[in-house]
Amino acid sequence: MANKDYYATLGISRDADDKEIKKAYRKMAMKYHPDKNPDDKEAEEKFKEVNEAYEILSDAEKKNIYDQYGSDAVNGQGGFGGAGGFGAGGFEDIFDIFGSAFGGGFGGFGGGSARRRGPMRGDDIRQSITIDFKDAAFGKKLSIKINRNEECSKCHGSGAKPGTSKKTCSTCGGTGTVRDVKQTPFGNIASTRTCPTCGGTGEIIEEPCDKCHGKGYTRKTKTIDVDIPAGIDDGQIIRLAGQGEYGELGGPRGDLLIIVNVRNDDIFERQGFDVYVEMPISFVQAALGDDVLVPTIDGNVKYSIPEGTQTGTVFRLKGKGIQRLNSTSRGDQYVKVNVEVPTKLSDKQKDLLKEFAKESGGEVSGNKKKFSQKIEEFFTK
Structure with a gap:
């Protein structure tokens, strides 16, 4: 590869x-x-x-x-x-390379890199799932379906027709390798290679199983139960050991790797284990203060907005964020308030606001053209 x-x-x-x-x-x-x-x-x-x-x-x-x-x-x-x-493939293979090139006479190393095939671990399976924001926050148990190789139920993994058995390969004598010797001007050079008849297993199947065709496994759909841990984030991976592909020649299964994708939420935004929310309040609530209901992932909670709150003010709700993985502690929730200015006022409301402006030491004319007139005057001076 x-x-x-x-x-x-x-x-x-x-x-x-x-x-x-x-x-x-x-x-x-x-x-x-x-x-x-x-x-x-x-x-x-x-x-x-x-x-x-x-x-x-x-x-x-x-x-x-x-x-x-x-x-x-x-x-x-x-x-x-x-x-x-x-x-098995680290230092040992390095020695084998020298042995293959020099006929087993280099520094006393082995005589070739080819060896009889032993049990092989199965491949990992990668599966993607998509879950809701709250399922990621609180965790969830779900079942998924995967396609993977399973031991043949008829030959029980041997690959041979029931009632028959594998035979020792006559080409390699069961070693899984064959030895070649080449004559060169420098003498004979010996090398070993995987047996072309048995593919390195040392055995051949004369009568293959008619269900798996000699492979020892068949393709099936399997349902796997998955525990989504509370606090998992978008893009993280859950590894289920031994739930991957079937291992050849009695080798262990690979692992199942579940890539978790988390849908965005209309209200909450996550950053790490903290949650962020933008919440509108009225001009009156901002000016006079008020007890308001703030949405959290646990439900609405009561919070007292202090009088004189400015738009863009952020306050914190401690411990109202996402649970940390493998822990009982949680992040915080941060709430940003946006003061909404009314767009439609009755005449009475306008008069009250004008009166308020006078009491505050200012005066509002209510003339929508006044600002543009000031711009015109600025450039004509």
Whole structure:
């Protein structure tokens, strides 16, 4: 598998910070989201690539490995295996490369890179879901359907027709590899390669299972229960271990990665674990103060607006924000008040406002042309 440029996938530079990475991901995810591109296979593939890139670059540990060794390392192709260091494919494969090139005589290293295929971990499955704002705030249990490979119910994963069994490969004698020796002016050079007959398993199926055609698994639709944790944010990923694709040759399943998309709300806006709301109040409420009902994600709460409140004033409701992940503490809610100026007044209301202006030491003429007249006078002086 060729190394993938996750930075190019998200359209960002390699020195982009976490905020820039998240912003770019949201933009690209929205562009290629299946809901916006129904029946568009190319957009679907792009969406998967974007989610894969974000999964790696948003994780500090994986990003560090990727920056040093490329995408093969973080996807299990380079032998790093996440936090486990070098695994079966790290140092061992390096020795094998020398052994293959020099016929097993280089520094006492092994005799070739090909080995019998053992159990292989299944691939991860990526699934996107969209939830409401309040479901993200409070959490929710839901069920999703995924398509994945399941062990064949007829042959129970062997791939062989019931009543029969696999046979030892006659080409490689069950080792899964074949050895080639070439004569050169410098002497004989030996190398090993995967057996072309059995594909490295060391066994062949003479009578394949007629249900799975020898694969040992079939494609099925599976319903998975998912617990959406309270406080999850847009673009975050839930990992369900062992719920991914079927592992070959008895290997473990991969994981199910659920990419969560959160719908915007008409009232509330989220920033981190804090919630922001803009609330209109009347001129009278702003001037005289009032007890008002403020909407929160928990329902309306009473708040006393002090007299003389100016438009744009922001006040805080402590602990009325979003619950922090894996915690009982919550963010805050910030309420910005906007003073609404009435557009239609009765004659009595106008007279009262004029009287108010006089009492305040000013006078209002009510002449709509007065401001434009002042502009004209300014330029004619």
